[in-house]
Amino acid sequence: MQRRLVIFVWVFAALAVPAASAQELTPDGLVKTVTQDVIAVIKQDKAIQAGDRKKTIALVEEKVLPHFNFTRMTALAMGPNWRKATPEQQQALVNEFRTLLVRTYSTALSAYRNQVIEVKPLRAKPDDADVMVRSEVKQSGTEPVTLDYSMEKTPNGWKVYDVAVGGVSLVTTYRDAFANEVRNVGVDGLIKALAEKNRQLETKRS
């Protein structure tokens, strides 16, 4: 059960991916580059290590966010309810979900302690447009934690649309909560709940 919880740190630590000429990179190359970039920044930034939220969020926004497709993530987490939402609602959902994930991911990053992250060579055909890039976080005394990135090919390069930490998928984990919320209080209720959650996190931390 402890291991199960630890995963959460890495669910979000997994959201790491960079901005450098991403279009040309293979998906595993992209994951590797971004991971290295982010770790390099953390290693030399004492403020981030000490838990400076603003700086961590800025790092995530700059290096990681460009490689995520939050619209797809939100759509998958919503499941069938996605189509019942109006375009405005969908946009609001994407925004709130993105904010929540960025916040949480930033927290996870500040827990980084020199673990070694190894990106596995991709096992996919060259023309696959939907792949899973696997990686492992190694730490002495515990079994490696796997970080798997589901990625799709887009005109703007490869984009991550789900992350699984130790086999726990971010999208799948949110799916039940989203479905429950929509059933109980509707799409607007879900948007409100996410916004409220984000507001709480904002006031609690800064």
Added chain:
Amino acid sequence: MRRPWRLAVAGLAAAALAGCATVQNPDPRDPWEPMNRATFEFNDGVDRVVLRPVAEGYRFVLPEPVRDGVRNFFANLQDPWIALNQLLQGKVEEALSDAWRFIANSTFGIGGIFDIATDMRMPKHAEDFGQTLAVWGIDFGPYLILPLLGPSSARDAVGTLVNSQGYLPWQLPKWLDVDHRVAWQNSLTIVDVIQTRANLLDASDLLEQAALDRYAFLRNAYFQRRRNLIYDGNPPPLPPRDEQSSAAPAAPGGDAQPPREAGPAPQSVAPKVPTNYEAVLAAGERRPAGDD
């Protein structure tokens, strides 16, 4: 006069009943949800009042290298049991590796304080009797939150019971300080509980932040995680369960198929997303915050 009052009482009673006795959106895997939620609250209370503060103190007082040593020490004590479960699951090679891990770390690693086996290409594995039961064909059974121990299932609770027999701090060698056996056992167990909780502080903070409903979040993660462990990191794809609306074949989510060289029909990825996805994506691309 009397009637509104009565109505109010009836209304309140109904609300109370609805609130505590029934579950609005039952998860088929969790038929005991009301009981589980109660245990969850109880565990949470114990954690808030006792366990978490102690674990925070532990982390505050001890420097990281010391805490790593403690973690490695207790992790090492698990390895013989892990090796045995590998064997029970028919994985001889892994069993040998884990047995060697224990020997190497216990000796060269000074009683397990240093995990040198990982550097010798014998990685730590995660096995327990619940997984062994699963490999033997026993299904999860209902979700079950155990008092103090947390998320489990009918099967894994049995596994936990058996695991306790393989917990080495309770199996101290007979010759060791006969007069204070129980004190030793208890001390080791308490330190193990504290250090385990301390290792989870970051994770539980994160869960608190990320989850809309921690109970549902944890339940969902539990089933995914256990399934992943049972299949040693390579679970077969689940049949899609999310797209009741039938029009498009299933959004994949995290159960997305692992990549396979010779897998079937990789070109069928296109219809996985909702129909108006492209339009929304286009709208999203124009948003300033994305700036990609």
